[in-house]
Amino acid sequence: MNTxxxxxxxxxxxFAGTEARVQLHEYLSIATTVLVQMIFIFFVWLLAPPQxxxxxxxxxxxxxxxxxxxxxxxxxxxxxxDHKLNELYHASPLTPESYFLGMGMGVxxxxxxPLVVLGVLSELVHPFTVLSLGVLVxxxxxxxxxxxxxxxxxxxxxxxMRAIWPYATLLFNFFGVLPPVFYPLGLFPSYLTEFALLLPxxxxxxLVVHAMGLEPLSGGEIVLALTAxxxxxxxxxxxxxxWARKRTREGV
Amino acid sequence: xxxxxxxxxxGLALFAENMxxxxxxxxxxxxxxxxxxxxxxxxxxxxxLLGRNGAGKTTFLKIASTLLMPTSGxxxxxxxxxxxxxxxxxxxxxxxPQEGHPFYHLTPWExxxxxxxxRGFSRETARERTEVALxxxxxxxxRDQLNVTLSGGQQQRTMVATVLATEAPLLxxxxxxxxxxxxxxxxxxxxxxKLTDRxxxxxxxxxxxxxxxxxxxxxxxxxxxxxxxxGTSSDLKRSVGGTVRVTIPMDSAKSEDFASxxxxxxxxxxxxxxxxxxxxxxxxxxxxxxxxxATVGPVTLEEAFLQLVGRAIExxx
Ligand SMILES: Nc1ncnc2c1ncn2[C@@H]1O[C@H](COP(=O)(O)OP(=O)(O)OP(=O)(O)O)[C@@H](O)[C@H]1O
Ligand SMILES: [Mg+2]
Numbered sequence: 001m002n003t004x005x006x007x008x009x010x011x012x013x014x015f016a017g018t019e020a021r022v023q024l025h026e027y028l029s030i031a032t033t034v035l036v037q038m039i040f041i042f043f044v045w046l047l048a049p050p051q052x053x054x055x056x057x058x059x060x061x062x063x064x065x066x067x068x069x070x071x072x073x074x075x076x077x078x079x080x081x082d083h084k085l086n087e088l089y090h091a092s093p094l095t096p097e098s099y100f101l102g103m104g105m106g107v108x109x110x111x112x113x114p115l116v117v118l119g120v121l122s123e124l125v126h127p128f129t130v131l132s133l134g135v136l137v138x139x140x141x142x143x144x145x146x147x148x149x150x151x152x153x154x155x156x157x158x159x160x161m162r163a164i165w166p167y168a169t170l171l172f173n174f175f176g177v178l179p180p181v182f183y184p185l186g187l188f189p190s191y192l193t194e195f196a197l198l199l200p201x202x203x204x205x206x207l208v209v210h211a212m213g214l215e216p217l218s219g220g221e222i223v224l225a226l227t228a229x230x231x232x233x234x235x236x237x238x239x240x241x242x243w244a245r246k247r248t249r250e251g252v
Numbered sequence: 253x254x255x256x257x258x259x260x261x262x263g264l265a266l267f268a269e270n271m272x273x274x275x276x277x278x279x280x281x282x283x284x285x286x287x288x289x290x291x292x293x294x295x296x297x298x299x300x301l302l303g304r305n306g307a308g309k310t311t312f313l314k315i316a317s318t319l320l321m322p323t324s325g326x327x328x329x330x331x332x333x334x335x336x337x338x339x340x341x342x343x344x345x346x347x348x349p350q351e352g353h354p355f356y357h358l359t360p361w362e363x364x365x366x367x368x369x370x371r372g373f374s375r376e377t378a379r380e381r382t383e384v385a386l387x388x389x390x391x392x393x394x395r396d397q398l399n400v401t402l403s404g405g406q407q408q409r410t411m412v413a414t415v416l417a418t419e420a421p422l423l424x425x426x427x428x429x430x431x432x433x434x435x436x437x438x439x440x441x442x443x444x445x446k447l448t449d450r451x452x453x454x455x456x457x458x459x460x461x462x463x464x465x466x467x468x469x470x471x472x473x474x475x476x477x478x479x480x481x482x483g484t485s486s487d488l489k490r491s492v493g494g495t496v497r498v499t500i501p502m503d504s505a506k507s508e509d510f511a512s513x514x515x516x517x518x519x520x521x522x523x524x525x526x527x528x529x530x531x532x533x534x535x536x537x538x539x540x541x542x543x544x545x546a547t548v549g550p551v552t553l554e555e556a557f558l559q560l561v562g563r564a565i566e567x568x569x
Contacts, residue, residue: 010372011370011371011372014366014369014370014372015370017366017369018355018358018362018366018367018369018370021357021358021362021366022355022357022358023357025357025358025398026357079355082353083352083353083354083355083356084349084350084351084352084353085352085353085354085355087314087317087319087347087349087352088346088347088348088349088352088367088411088414088415089370090318090319090342091317091318091319091342091345091346091347091424092342092343092345092346092370092371092418093342093343093371093372094370094371095339102370248318248319248338249318249319249320249321249338250314250319250320250321
């Protein structure tokens with residue numbers, strides 16, 4: 001048992017740097033993700049009414065931040081199951097919480113260039129204000145923290161790589177694509193609006209498009225979406241820290 | 253970080269007493285991997301754990317390296333309780349996991365260098381040590397190739413380099429030379445000796461008994477989760493009855509002439525007389541008088557291992 005309640009971030013930046021390097025060596029996979037988003041946006045531009053285009057671009061940014069969680073899930077499981085690198089890092093001064101968060105930060109760092117590209121595209125399609133840019137960055141950060149926590153915790157339940165990808169892909173696409181992330185909340189069945197505002201990607205997208213003046217939310221909806229994001233980020237990341245500490249010793 | 257800062261005067265790097273570990277898997281009978289294992293490692297020692305597959309070596313190493321909770325027993329590293337305060341032990345240890353791999357999408361240089369940074373070394377120290385470790389493991393020339401493109405033995409050398417470069421006070425190495433060629437293994441041995449000369453302590457497992465013999469000050473033989481023999485390689489070999497083996501091609505039924513010289517073991521169409529060097533001449537003369545040839549060789553740790561574990565298996569039944 002770690003008797004210290006407060007997290008200790010020893011080794012965090014160095015481990016995040018390690019993970020970022022690992023991811024950056026796989027630049028093809030990063031390029032592929034941005035390409036897939038671009039193709040999707042291209043189809044929206046081609047087929048949908050023009051006013052939906054900024055929604056798709058914002059959605060693809062929120063989605064990119066959310067799928068960092070899927071990458072964390074894959075990476076954490078892969079280096080544990082196939083490489084046993086968790087043993088190398090856990091039996092060291094790097095703290096378990098730094099291991100979890102560093103992995104999330106490293107993967108995020110590698111996927112920042114695609115996010116910037118999408119951000120520039122978004123600026124071209126519908127210019128940001130200082131406020132809406134701030135809301136965008138804050139929202140992406142919260143969505144990332146939630147997804148990375150979820151990805152790390154879920155990764156620990158797998159003992160076989162092959163079992164992972166269908167579950168991980170299903171989970172992150174189900175919550176990241178199906179709800180109103182790439183399209184306006186108003187197009188979603190109205191009795192499910194509150195539900196959508198509880199899910200991190202759709203809550204995030206709704207807050208950003210509201211701040212950009214694309215689709216206004218009511219005061220109650222803003223409070224709901226923001227509270228959901230903050231509470232989920234706090235709870236899930238705290239649980240991930242607790243879980244990481246516990247998981248450094250199997251059988252605890 | 254200096255070990256002496258936080259270490260009592262006990263002189264032990266590792267102390268484990270009556271360790272038990274039961275694995276519970278849902279829907280399967282539980283496995284008793286350790287059954288009262290006790291061992292200790294003095295500071296600066298190189299100690300090898302030997303045992304058959306499934307004997308419990310990795311289980312013990314994982315418990316000692318804070319990666320697994322024991323079911324019961326007491327274990328201390330530099331006088332700190334491993335079960336209660338793993339976070340206090342971790343800065344002093346480093347581990348080569350059994351059949352681990354470096355990050356496939358890093359180069360050997362990046363692997364070692366970034367690992368040192370995460371352990372808190374300065375960039376300068378990390379750079380220096382990385383270079384030395386890569387040279388020691390003879391992978392300096394391939395330092396910029398992605399690990400995924402390296403051969404199995406080269407990847408394993410990268411793992412060992414990563415851990416040796418930490419110069420941690422206590423190193424756990426689970427089959428560190430697995431898949432390495434004889435030259436590479438000797439490089440690892442030399443690097444490990446260099447580390448202990450500088451004060452580090454090593455606990456390793458291996459199935460290469462020549463490695464255990466040439467490298468370790470002390471050997472523990474484990475069978476079914478318990479220590480069945482311990483001592484220096486020579487102690488263990490002596491417990492078989494002698495340090496040299498004289499092999500004579502003859503029918504074992506007629507071997508009574510040689511029984512007085514030592515222990516007789518029978519092989520295929522030969523007998524082995526396990527004895528001590530002063531007896532050799534006498535045995536050779538006896539063989540010559542009977543028109544038989546004879547060859548002399550040292551008793552190997554492998555023979556001792558087979559004998560000692562064989563006995564333990566028999567005792568169990
Ligand atoms: N996670 C686990 N769950 C259940 N049983 C396990 C687990 N890990 C190991 N065991 C069992 O514990 C026993 C000891 O395993 P361990 O890995 O410690 O052996 P070992 O001495 O390292 O063997 P080897 O030389 O093959 O590496 C074996 O019977 C093994 O099946
Ligand atoms: Mg093993």
